[in-house]
Amino acid sequence: MDGFLFSSAPLGHLVLRNRSIRSAAFEGMCPGNLVSDDLIRYHQSVAAGGVAMTTVAYAAVSQSGLSFDHQLWLRNEALPGLRRLTDAVHREGAAAAIQIGHCGQMAKKSVSGGVCLAPSGGFNLYGPTFPRTITIDEIHGITRDFVVATRLAKDSGFDAVEIHAGHGYLLSQFLSPFTNRRRDEYGGVFGNRARFLREVIREVLSSCGSSMTVVVKMNLQDGFPGGGGLDEAMKVATLLEAEGVHGLVLSGGFVSKAPMYVMRGSMPVGVMARHIKNPWMKVGTKLFGRFLMKPEPYKEGYFLEDALKIRSIVKLPLIFVGGMTSREGIENVLEKGFEFVQFGRALIHDPAFINKLKTGEINISGCQHTNYCIARMYSGKMVCFQHE
Numbered sequence: 001m002d003g004f005l006f007s008s009a010p011l012g013h014l015v016l017r018n019r020s021i022r023s024a025a026f027e028g029m030c031p032g033n034l035v036s037d038d039l040i041r042y043h044q045s046v047a048a049g050g051v052a053m054t055t056v057a058y059a060a061v062s063q064s065g066l067s068f069d070h071q072l073w074l075r076n077e078a079l080p081g082l083r084r085l086t087d088a089v090h091r092e093g094a095a096a097a098i099q100i101g102h103c104g105q106m107a108k109k110s111v112s113g114g115v116c117l118a119p120s121g122g123f124n125l126y127g128p129t130f131p132r133t134i135t136i137d138e139i140h141g142i143t144r145d146f147v148v149a150t151r152l153a154k155d156s157g158f159d160a161v162e163i164h165a166g167h168g169y170l171l172s173q174f175l176s177p178f179t180n181r182r183r184d185e186y187g188g189v190f191g192n193r194a195r196f197l198r199e200v201i202r203e204v205l206s207s208c209g210s211s212m213t214v215v216v217k218m219n220l221q222d223g224f225p226g227g228g229g230l231d232e233a234m235k236v237a238t239l240l241e242a243e244g245v246h247g248l249v250l251s252g253g254f255v256s257k258a259p260m261y262v263m264r265g266s267m268p269v270g271v272m273a274r275h276i277k278n279p280w281m282k283v284g285t286k287l288f289g290r291f292l293m294k295p296e297p298y299k300e301g302y303f304l305e306d307a308l309k310i311r312s313i314v315k316l317p318l319i320f321v322g323g324m325t326s327r328e329g330i331e332n333v334l335e336k337g338f339e340f341v342q343f344g345r346a347l348i349h350d351p352a353f354i355n356k357l358k359t360g361e362i363n364i365s366g367c368q369h370t371n372y373c374i375a376r377m378y379s380g381k382m383v384c385f386q387h388e
């Protein structure tokens with residue numbers, strides 16, 4: 001089958017060998033917040049499996065941005081491991097990206113140095129945490145952390161960074177009117193809520209943008225009443241294009257308040273409770289999990305309608321993500337004007353998914369969207385239930 005999927009295309013300073021990118025999907029393979037051999041093996045296998053670029057997930061730009069014990073923290077000590085990872089990916093002919101972010105009010109105090117920061121403090125039912133309101137000095141400090149993290153990523157051999165501004169983490173908490181109730185210049189009208197993101201992007205681009213591809217993962221909608229909607233996403237996309245980012249990954253949802261909006265389907269609450277170590281959270285998840293993580297209907301390419309709205313107003317490369325599993329579906333999205341497609345679960349299910357599409361061995365992924373791989377995130381390594 002001819003089509004776009006196996007044609008090369010530019011993304012910022014890169015030319016990718018085809019249109020497929022492994023999305024940032026938390027691997028849970030960084031004990032001590034450092035790179036493990038498992039993490040290197042996994043990304044090497046995805047690169048060998050045919051993707052054009054693989055994205056290491058959810059690296060915190062500072063200790064206060066950590067939400068898991070086994071999450072990467074992008075600091076000097078991580079550099080040798082990251083260098084081995086990027087070398088391994090490059091040997092397979094793929095590019096390497098790393099997602100950088102700060103979790104804000106989703107911090108786990110035992111690993112984040114006892115700090116939990118939010119645009120507006122108070123009780124966060126979904127942590128559950130009592131974050132304190134972040135000060136303006138701390139906002140400036142975290143902005144610098146994004147720049148340092150991007151430099152470290154470059155020194156580690158990464159070709160691209162993906163700045164996480166979606167899914168209800170810190171930058172997204174600032175954008176969202178639900179979590180940002182500030183009365184200073186970082187809260188209120190859209191331009192104020194977007195100020196932190198704009199400052200991060202400006203600083204990162206001015207320090208590294210001439211040699212490093214910089215993309216941003218953003219929400220199309222937060223996915224619950226009172227959260228950010230598509231009208232605001234259109235403003236975010238316009239702003240980011242004007243700032244000069246090289247591409248946008250269009251996703252949606254809030255891991256705290258609307259987690260299934262990100263992934264769709266339902267959450268296997270029992271599996272999740274089994275993997276949570278904190279006894280209160282374990283019991284809470286068993287009792288209330290099904291109410292807090294309400295199922296959302298799944299269909300292939302579930303963000304397509306909203307993403308097309310963004311396509312109609314910006315010209316920069318757009319990276320589609322969300323439930324893509326079939327060759328036909330992928331070609332359809334590419335034909336509609338999206339330059340690249342990201343895959344999370346299809347590549348957790350089978351790192352060789354892209355090569356198998358290429359040879360015609362399969363036309364569709366065997367992932368059944370059970371979300372078991374997500375339910376394990378609290379303590380386990382990322383793995384598909386079909387291969388455990």
Ligand SMILES: Cc1cc2nc3c(=O)[nH]c(=O)nc-3n(C[C@H](O)[C@H](O)[C@H](O)COP(=O)(O)O)c2cc1C
Pocket residue numbers: 023024025026027057058099164167217251262263321322323324342343344345346373374377382
């Ligand atoms: C196990 C798992 C972990 C994830 N972790 C992250 C993450 O760290 N950062 C992120 O932006 N998205 C994360 N996601 C969301 C994916 O990147 C992607 O947006 C979502 O799964 C939809 O794509 P898919 O249908 O191809 O899986 C995760 C998804 C899964 C399945």
Ligand code: SF4
Pocket residue numbers: 345346348349366367368369370371372373374383384385386
């Ligand atoms: S556990 Fe396997 S089948 Fe279920 S969503 Fe994850 S990759 Fe797909």
